[in-house]
Amino acid sequence: MSKKKTGVRDILSTAHQALRRKRTVAVVYITLRILVIVMMVAQFFNGDFESVFLCGLTLVLFLLPTVFERALMIDLPNTMEIIIMLFIFAAEILGEISSFYTTFKGWDTILHTINGFLCAAIGFALVDMLNRTEKFSLSLSPVFMSIVAFCFSMTIGVLWEFFECGMDQLLMLDMQKDAVVHSISSVMLDPTGGNSRILIEDIVDTIVVTGDGQQISLGLGGYLDIGILDTMKDLFVNFIGAVVFSVIGYFYVKTRGKGRFASRFIPKVVEVQPEDLDPRQPKFLKKNKNPHR
Numbered sequence: 001m002s003k004k005k006t007g008v009r010d011i012l013s014t015a016h017q018a019l020r021r022k023r024t025v026a027v028v029y030i031t032l033r034i035l036v037i038v039m040m041v042a043q044f045f046n047g048d049f050e051s052v053f054l055c056g057l058t059l060v061l062f063l064l065p066t067v068f069e070r071a072l073m074i075d076l077p078n079t080m081e082i083i084i085m086l087f088i089f090a091a092e093i094l095g096e097i098s099s100f101y102t103t104f105k106g107w108d109t110i111l112h113t114i115n116g117f118l119c120a121a122i123g124f125a126l127v128d129m130l131n132r133t134e135k136f137s138l139s140l141s142p143v144f145m146s147i148v149a150f151c152f153s154m155t156i157g158v159l160w161e162f163f164e165c166g167m168d169q170l171l172m173l174d175m176q177k178d179a180v181v182h183s184i185s186s187v188m189l190d191p192t193g194g195n196s197r198i199l200i201e202d203i204v205d206t207i208v209v210t211g212d213g214q215q216i217s218l219g220l221g222g223y224l225d226i227g228i229l230d231t232m233k234d235l236f237v238n239f240i241g242a243v244v245f246s247v248i249g250y251f252y253v254k255t256r257g258k259g260r261f262a263s264r265f266i267p268k269v270v271e272v273q274p275e276d277l278d279p280r281q282p283k284f285l286k287k288n289k290n291p292h293r
Contacts, residue, residue: 025085036093061088065081072129110239112233120152127140161235180224
């Protein structure tokens with residue numbers, strides 16, 4: 001048996017062992033996994049192989065919390081682990097395959113807000129673990145940790161928007177959803193070629209002329225904005241989510257872990273995970289039990 005197959009089997013075995021000690025997480029994980037598999041089979045018979053790929057990707061993404069726990073020697077709180085899985089399911093299965101992004105206008109906004117919140121929590125946790133690690137002689141203030149968490153969340157949000165823009169340009173997708181506007185202002189419309197803006201208001205239709213002279217009326221009731229407003233909206237709600245958790249994290253550190261709400265999203269460093277105590281576990285799981293080594 002190849003090392004690659006052994007590694008995959010060990011990761012799956014680890015995930016199953018971790019879920020045994022987290023019954024609530026296990027119920028959510030199994031339920032979502034069954035739903036994804038049912039969707040995958042349905043899309044396969046429908047001939048939609050792109051959706052089949054997304055379902056397979058979703059099943060892999062469900063394993064990420066466990067992989068991160070093993071790699072970083074941390075224990076993710078049940079609440080955070082469940083929200084991560086629900087977020088993946090809502091984005092890939094409901095959003096992309098079931099067209100929730102277009103059916104429910106606020107779906108994308110809700111997910112980006114949650115993303116900002118979760119990324120701030122992850123960034124805060126990483127800084128908190130670094131701050132409490134004996135290997136590094138750091139003593140960061142709660143304000144500084146909150147700022148770093150906020151910046152981490154916003155960076156992830158910006159990188160995601162870069163990805164969306166790249167996919168739209170390279171593969172002609174529509175990840176940056178368009179919007180209809182009724183007025184535009186641009187210096188490119190200045191007939192003199194100068195820097196004077198030309199304002200066009202009360203736009204009720206847009207006509208596109210193709211290279212062969214064909215004229216197509218878009219019939220949208222206005223002018224088509226190509227993803228700019230969607231990107232700004234996504235970054236703004238990401239900003240809101242990041243600010244909310246940064247404030248929560250600040251008071252969490254200020255009171256040194258007494259906040260019950262924040263503790264549901266901040267991972268804890270562990271010396272040895274419960275599964276590692278089982279002698280039947282694969283050998284690779286018993287290495288590096290000391291996170292400071």
